[in-house]
Amino acid sequence: MEHYKNKGLLIVGHGSTENPDSSKPYLDHAHYIKEQGIFKEVHCCFWKEEPSLREADYLFESDEIYVVPDFISEGYFTQEVIPRELELHNRTEERHGKTYHYCDPVGIHPSMTDRLLERADKDSKDEALENCTLIVVGHGTGLNKNSIKSIQDQVELIKKTGKFHTVLEAYMEQAPFIKDWSEMSPTQTVIVVPFFIADGLHSYQDIPVMLGMQKDEGLAASQKSVFRNNPYYLQSKTLYFCSSIGTDPQLGEVILEQVRHFDANYLNKSVSLALPV
């Protein structure tokens, strides 16, 4: 880790102009990494909040900066918006007197499987996991095939562990729909883990409404208690609804894994980001 002592780490998040809890996980991940003293500097920047991606340049004294998108999937933001805003065309690029290394997003790293397993195990209290159905739920969109690939990969990896009776993928805006959770689950007990970074409108409001847990209340995430009332008894089943996977401060470890992955696979190689024309 001495290798990073004079380098910077930039964690890129989405942020929100509506949800005050949106940026907290990113700041928590940054804090987790700062505490370890691995990098000279650790900063966050956001698409929708401050500091913006365009202000990120000025935050660092370091000449070499690793950029890790704290996003769940590869897609529009990681392949188009972030490189465009940071003016990156290659995995490693020198600009404005600094060298930037653009890493893969956290959500596609294999170690996310451990985070998912830990979250499901912890939030389902004393349930025997081998009798449970685990549903990993994401946003889903017809616009980008990559947006669900990370969830599909995780579902396959968790299936192989044999820890659960059934492991399923589900989405808000494409089939299989999360609103059909009860019908698709063959077991009495169901655990739902939102595959999002922040507990925002989707995990606190939209998905609970789709699960039938609550009506639309319109409150901020931190003002609700949706994760504190487990289990729920709905549609003749026992349902555990977990907090978003990104709210685990240990996700900082996944960010570090992506930096190491970059060094092992992309450093000193000329790799284009193949941005859309």
Place this chain on the structure above:
Amino acid sequence: MSIYTDYLTQSMQNGFSQIGQVSFKNHHDHYIIHHQSDNESAISELDLLSNEEELQAITVWGTDGEYRFLKGSTTLKSGWYYIANDLENLVSALQVIYPACISLLVAHDNKTIRSQSLFAKLSRQTGMYGRTKNISQDGATKLIAEACKAPSCDKVCLWTYDSEHTQMPNTPIAPQLPLICQEPCNHLVASCRPIVKQEWEASQAAQA
């Protein structure tokens, strides 16, 4: 020491002790930060924020009860103070309240800051913001006049609809360091969308 702590040291020596709505001062071997409206308050009347997480939390909700997604908003709550143990901690704390504020001032001072006009910013948007580039100059100018001023945001813009600058319009006067806006924020970009829609509907109605 860093370029940021050097800048702040120099600024304090030149009489600067405020940025945005926050006052900062040297006190023995540490630094005290509080809301400028609490300048006359006894420290015992204020709540101590013991770490940067608590400091960050004070920036989330405004005096109007609204979520402060724009940190240049002049709705920062008062009634608190924070102790920074050293200059590095002071820079960090100020940038928790006003992200990148000192970094941008340093870049401005070093003449390395880059600016971008609203039109240039809109021209590179894609996806749901791709159509914002169609906003009229009149519509954009009115939007900027409304959105880019207190209480919404009190930053000093280095840009207009169609021009960009690397110098502030006025030299900062002690004790107030300015908050710099080097290019239009994404909130402003998003705010262009409904205007573009209204302008398009109006043009359609005029043709009908």
